[in-house]
Amino acid sequence: MIQALALILLPLIVSYVLSIVYWNRKSGSSKINLPPGSFGWPFIGETLSLLGAALNGTPERFVRERIKKHRSPLVFKTSLLGDSIAVLCGPAGNKFLFGNENKLVALWWPSPVTKLFGRCLITIRGDEAKWMRKIMLSYLGPDAFASHYAATMDIVTRRHIQVHWRGKEEVNVYKTVKLFAFELACRLFLSLEEPNHIEKLGSLFYVFLKGVGALPLNFPGTRFYRSKKLAEAIRKELMVIIKERRVALKEGKASSSQDLLSHFLTSCDENGRFLTEMDIVNNILLLLFAGHDTSTISITLIIKSLGEYPDVYDKVLKEQLEISKGKATGEMLRWEDIQKMRYSWNVASEVMRITPPAGGSFREALVDFEYGGYTIPKGWKLYWSAVTTHRDDANFQDATHFDPSRFEGVGPTPFTYVPFGGGPRMCVGKEFARVEILVFLHNIVTNFKWDLLVPNEKIEYDPMATPIKGLPIRLHPHQA
Numbered sequence: 001m002i003q004a005l006a007l008i009l010l011p012l013i014v015s016y017v018l019s020i021v022y023w024n025r026k027s028g029s030s031k032i033n034l035p036p037g038s039f040g041w042p043f044i045g046e047t048l049s050l051l052g053a054a055l056n057g058t059p060e061r062f063v064r065e066r067i068k069k070h071r072s073p074l075v076f077k078t079s080l081l082g083d084s085i086a087v088l089c090g091p092a093g094n095k096f097l098f099g100n101e102n103k104l105v106a107l108w109w110p111s112p113v114t115k116l117f118g119r120c121l122i123t124i125r126g127d128e129a130k131w132m133r134k135i136m137l138s139y140l141g142p143d144a145f146a147s148h149y150a151a152t153m154d155i156v157t158r159r160h161i162q163v164h165w166r167g168k169e170e171v172n173v174y175k176t177v178k179l180f181a182f183e184l185a186c187r188l189f190l191s192l193e194e195p196n197h198i199e200k201l202g203s204l205f206y207v208f209l210k211g212v213g214a215l216p217l218n219f220p221g222t223r224f225y226r227s228k229k230l231a232e233a234i235r236k237e238l239m240v241i242i243k244e245r246r247v248a249l250k251e252g253k254a255s256s257s258q259d260l261l262s263h264f265l266t267s268c269d270e271n272g273r274f275l276t277e278m279d280i281v282n283n284i285l286l287l288l289f290a291g292h293d294t295s296t297i298s299i300t301l302i303i304k305s306l307g308e309y310p311d312v313y314d315k316v317l318k319e320q321l322e323i324s325k326g327k328a329t330g331e332m333l334r335w336e337d338i339q340k341m342r343y344s345w346n347v348a349s350e351v352m353r354i355t356p357p358a359g360g361s362f363r364e365a366l367v368d369f370e371y372g373g374y375t376i377p378k379g380w381k382l383y384w385s386a387v388t389t390h391r392d393d394a395n396f397q398d399a400t401h402f403d404p405s406r407f408e409g410v411g412p413t414p415f416t417y418v419p420f421g422g423g424p425r426m427c428v429g430k431e432f433a434r435v436e437i438l439v440f441l442h443n444i445v446t447n448f449k450w451d452l453l454v455p456n457e458k459i460e461y462d463p464m465a466t467p468i469k470g471l472p473i474r475l476h477p478h479q480a
């Protein structure tokens with residue numbers, strides 16, 4: 001009996017001692033006042049607990065349980081996949097991280113992301129990153145984008161609905177909207193219109209994406225290895241498109257404002273420096289990734305909420321019909337129309353509050369600094385969690401209740417609502433996403449009503465919010 005007990009306990013004690021030695025050596029910081037918390041098991045840390053909570057659709061549970069357990073509302077330490085991490089909690093944590101970019105902290109992404117995307121906006125820092133963001137925002141930012149591209153978005157949306165929704169009784173929303181969001185990105189970034197070309201790029205791209213959240217094990221048979229190979233194939237394909245465009249621009253057959261690619265090829269800094277072709281390829285790869293999954297999720301979840309709350313659907317439809325009434329038959333949506341979609345955007349915002357497509361993101365400590373009475377050592381990673389502040393009753397009364405009116409008037413308190421992040425690294429595609437979501441919403445509610453085929457379908461974070469069955473719905477077209 002004692003022997004059996006020893007056999008069970010010994011490995012546990014050895015693992016426990018090893019994990020203390022491992023983490024003390026790794027952080028090199030046994031004497032400094034680290035935040036409370038646990039590094040968990042050697043190497044894997046507390047990754048499995050976070051994964052469990054995320055797959056259950058409640059990533060905020062991971063943060064809440066630790067705040068309670070360690071009695072530390074501002075910050076706690078943990079470890080994910082071998083990295084020491086300080087989780088900064090609540091709006092104060094968001095404010096601190098967004099306000100200290102390039103001073104105490106800088107953007108950081110896990111190694112599979114940096115290895116797959118290469119040199120691009122999210123893998124560089126400082127002045128270089130500022131320059132790249134400036135170039136992107138002069139195409140994607142609110143001043144430039146919405147005023148020029150609402151009509152193009154409307155054209156692509158109408159065609160998508162004609163091909164993939166009209167005449168169908170049932171649709172898997174997530175799968176179908178993914179096709180739409182990818183086609184839209186191909187059109188606005190690269191002027192690709194030929195369906196076979198888009199389909200070919202899409203088929204490479206979807207498999208490539210599977211490696212972005214995988215372990216960076218680079219040998220045949222792993223997801224990461226396959227993604228690396230596919231990233232090369234996509235880069236080759238993009239390089240051909242770039243070369244052709246360069247020639248077209250030279251010959252006056254393409255314009256510098258026709259899409260993001262032309263914009264990248266013709267934009268330079270004050271010293272006349274242009275982006276290299278590899279910078280352009282990598283940034284387009286990044287934007288295809290960042291720009292289609294998140295909007296797909298938002299549109300899918302909005303369709304889910306409108307199916308769940310018929311009164312909200314009716315109000316959105318009323319607003320959108322008002323807009324249609326003011327337009328001639330066949331006239332495309334314009335910037336002014338988008339500005340009138342106030343209630344619809346409040347609905348979209350409430351959907352992104354309850355389920356932000358991206359749960360949060362990371363930074364890295366550039367120096368040792370103090371936070372909440374504790375020391376965060378240089379090199380540690382920092383995590384902020386949108387889903388935790390969004391689902392906290394302290395920030396949003398009755399936080400689980402769906403209520404678009406929260407966004408009326410002055411809206412939420414600063415740093416409580418952060419689906420697009422904040423500060424100098426805030427999402428560059430926010431305006432693109434806003435117009436894309438609203439144009440899609442306009443077209444879908446003015447054409448259809450729908451029933452959800454899986455009531456209360458569960459949403460998991462893997463790593464982004466996704467309905468587990470892809471949201472199958474039954475369509476009811478409006479009678480003409």
Ligand code: HEM
Nearest residue numbers: 290291294295298358361420421422425427428429432433
């Ligand atoms: C509803 C849709 C979207 C959501 C919820 C979303 C959310 C986010 C979040 C949370 C971040 C990280 C911010 C941070 O770390 O502080 C981010 C960054 C980024 N997003 Fe989005 N995004 C959306 C759509 C888009 C679109 C449509 C594009 C491209 C057209 C885009 C491009 C990017 C890029 C390039 C970054 C990196 C910015 C940088 O590091 O400087 N996103 N987004």
